[in-house]
Amino acid sequence: MTRIVAISAGLSDPSTTRMLADRLVESVERQSGDVSVEVVSLRELAHEITDATLTGFASPRLQDAIDKVVAADGLIAVTPIFKASYPGLFKSFVDVLEADALIGKPVLLAASGGTARHSLAIDHALRPLFAYLQALIVPTGVFASPYDWGTDGTNALGQRIDRAAGELVSLLKGAGTGRGPSDDIDLFSDTFLSISQPH
Amino acid sequence: MTSMQFGLFTVGDVTPDPVNKTIQTEHERIKNTITIAKKAEEIGLDVFATGEHHNPPFVPSSPTTTLAYIAAQTEKLILSTSTTLITTNDPVKLAEDYATLQHLSDGRMDLMLGRGNTAPVYPWFGYDGSKAVELTIEHYQLLRRLWDEEVVDWEGQFRTPLQGFTATPRPLDGVPPFVWHGSIRTPEVAELAAFYGDGYFANNIFWPKEHYIRLINFYRQRYQHYGHGEPEQAIVGLGGQFFIRKNSQDAVREFRPYFDNAPVYGHGPSLEDFTAQTPLTVGSPQEFVEKTLTFADYFGDYQRQLFLVDHAGLPLKIVLEQLDLLGEVLPTLRAEFDARRPANVPDAPTHAARVAARNAAASSLVEPVETTDGSLVEPVERMNA
Numbered sequence: 001m002t003r004i005v006a007i008s009a010g011l012s013d014p015s016t017t018r019m020l021a022d023r024l025v026e027s028v029e030r031q032s033g034d035v036s037v038e039v040v041s042l043r044e045l046a047h048e049i050t051d052a053t054l055t056g057f058a059s060p061r062l063q064d065a066i067d068k069v070v071a072a073d074g075l076i077a078v079t080p081i082f083k084a085s086y087p088g089l090f091k092s093f094v095d096v097l098e099a100d101a102l103i104g105k106p107v108l109l110a111a112s113g114g115t116a117r118h119s120l121a122i123d124h125a126l127r128p129l130f131a132y133l134q135a136l137i138v139p140t141g142v143f144a145s146p147y148d149w150g151t152d153g154t155n156a157l158g159q160r161i162d163r164a165a166g167e168l169v170s171l172l173k174g175a176g177t178g179r180g181p182s183d184d185i186d187l188f189s190d191t192f193l194s195i196s197q198p199h
Numbered sequence: 200m201t202s203m204q205f206g207l208f209t210v211g212d213v214t215p216d217p218v219n220k221t222i223q224t225e226h227e228r229i230k231n232t233i234t235i236a237k238k239a240e241e242i243g244l245d246v247f248a249t250g251e252h253h254n255p256p257f258v259p260s261s262p263t264t265t266l267a268y269i270a271a272q273t274e275k276l277i278l279s280t281s282t283t284l285i286t287t288n289d290p291v292k293l294a295e296d297y298a299t300l301q302h303l304s305d306g307r308m309d310l311m312l313g314r315g316n317t318a319p320v321y322p323w324f325g326y327d328g329s330k331a332v333e334l335t336i337e338h339y340q341l342l343r344r345l346w347d348e349e350v351v352d353w354e355g356q357f358r359t360p361l362q363g364f365t366a367t368p369r370p371l372d373g374v375p376p377f378v379w380h381g382s383i384r385t386p387e388v389a390e391l392a393a394f395y396g397d398g399y400f401a402n403n404i405f406w407p408k409e410h411y412i413r414l415i416n417f418y419r420q421r422y423q424h425y426g427h428g429e430p431e432q433a434i435v436g437l438g439g440q441f442f443i444r445k446n447s448q449d450a451v452r453e454f455r456p457y458f459d460n461a462p463v464y465g466h467g468p469s470l471e472d473f474t475a476q477t478p479l480t481v482g483s484p485q486e487f488v489e490k491t492l493t494f495a496d497y498f499g500d501y502q503r504q505l506f507l508v509d510h511a512g513l514p515l516k517i518v519l520e521q522l523d524l525l526g527e528v529l530p531t532l533r534a535e536f537d538a539r540r541p542a543n544v545p546d547a548p549t550h551a552a553r554v555a556a557r558n559a560a561a562s563s564l565v566e567p568v569e570t571t572d573g574s575l576v577e578p579v580e581r582m583n584a
Contacts, residue, residue, distance in 0.1 A: 057477075192387060
């Protein structure tokens with residue numbers, strides 16, 4: 001069973017960000033039979049995320065969400081776009097993850113915005129952030145503006161969702177980077193050996 | 200002889216009192232620290248440890264000056280540090296300063312080494328912060344040799360080489376100060392403590408216990424690996440913090456404004472969440488005793504428990520009241536910890552006990568003693584060193 005976690009940073013309830021997350025989850029489930037998907041809604045963790053940035057440790061509920069993200073085989077990260085980028089809540093959640101938490105992990109990036117003029121935020125803001133974290137980013141990003149939710153008759157959004165979800169599914173099936181975070185202490189690193197073999 | 204040591208550790212911060220809207224001067228803060236240390240001895244505590252910082256709003260930049268001053272005014276208290284910066288201090292000066300303190304205090308001292316947590320300190324002292332772990336290892340290895348060997352030839356990465364150097368004064372009775380290594384995130388420091396059979400200290404104040412359990416268990420396993428004893432015989436110290444009043448609700452009400460404005464966790468989680476998730480107790484003396492006793496369940500039976508009391512802008516008067524209350528429950532804490540303590544768990548280290556152990560080991564040996572760096576030293580030479 002492949003485990004996928006969808007992170008939704010939508011701030012309102014109901015939220016179009018969450019709607020977009022749900023559409024992506026549905027598409028991934030449809031295209032990959034053997035998959036379990038769980039949605040982590042950051043709005044419910046907002047206070048705890050702020051606390052963790054101040055104290056350096058996560059509350060049990062936030063730690064549970066972090067553990068799910070780290071253990072997931074793949075991620076769907078969905079955020080609203082405000083003022084040309086992701087909101088602080090989304091970044092703060094990323095900030096409380098360990099630096100190596102997402103190494104090699106397939107991640108589908110998606111965003112919702114109030115205007116189509118935010119559409120490149122996925123490429124100029126989200127993609128560099130996840131590149132820094134050494135995640136394996138799905139080529140197609142999915143941006144949805146109010147126009148996309150309307151009835152333009154072409155279902156362009158649905159097609160982008162299916163394409164991106166399909167790309168995530170195929171990354172989960174094979175490729176990968178073979179890399180991941182490690183909790184192990186390397187007792188044979190140069191540093192460790194310099195302790196037990198003082199000159 | 201006391202199987203477990205209890206004491207205080209201070210950061211030495213000058214923090215505004217958010218209730219009385221006052222702030223201590225540096226002079227007041229330094230003098231108050233002395234008062235608190237003397238109070239620690241008065242209520243029957245075993246240890247007083249001071250931090251080392253080189254930037255405002257902290258005052259303790261010269262720990263051995265302060266500790267020697269306290270040693271002169273106390274009789275039983277063990278003076279220690281929390282922590283001494285092994286990264287940015289010259290190991291030669293550390294060997295000299297702390298050996299001098301050892302003589303002045305008649306052995307009533309030890310020290311806890313740490314990396315510090317202030318990045319700019321490194322360049323202020325001419326070091327590169329990205330080399331913190333390497334500095335810790337090299338500096339400690341040199342410090343060890345300066346105390347363990349009479350004459351040292353040494354060359355390393357970070358310091359001028361030494362040729363035929365003897366650090367003076369030599370350690371009191373030929374037994375160097377006991378060393379603790381404090382760390383809350385670095386397994387290499389736990390390894391260093393384990394390799395030398397030194398103590399390991401987790402400050403245990405800001406984060407949930409799970410974080411510290413992993414490092415302490417690692418240290419205990421490596422202590423065994425290097426042949427110093429069983430894992431449960433490793434020398435462990437822990438921090439802790441509390442605010443107590445006879446009535447639990449009074450403690451919560453009085454401490455809340457200090458908690459809410461504290462430099463480390465203020466303006467973040469609620470007092471209730473933080474006490475539930477970390478070792479902080481805010482409540483009655485009984486609640487404090489109960490929570491402190493759980494530390495041994497999580498970390499194993501241990502040797503030293505230090506408490507942070509003078510922080511968050513608390514005025515001296517309240518700190519001293521806290522110590523009076525601590526003094527009242529201290530006999531209970533000692534009795535309860537002793538009652539659960541297996542016989543094979545070693546007592547907390549003292550200079551007298553370490554001298555006795557060294558003498559016992561030396562008199563049973565006819566062969567030269569192998570020191571930690573592998574060189575051979577005649578037993579008699581070590582005894583008289």
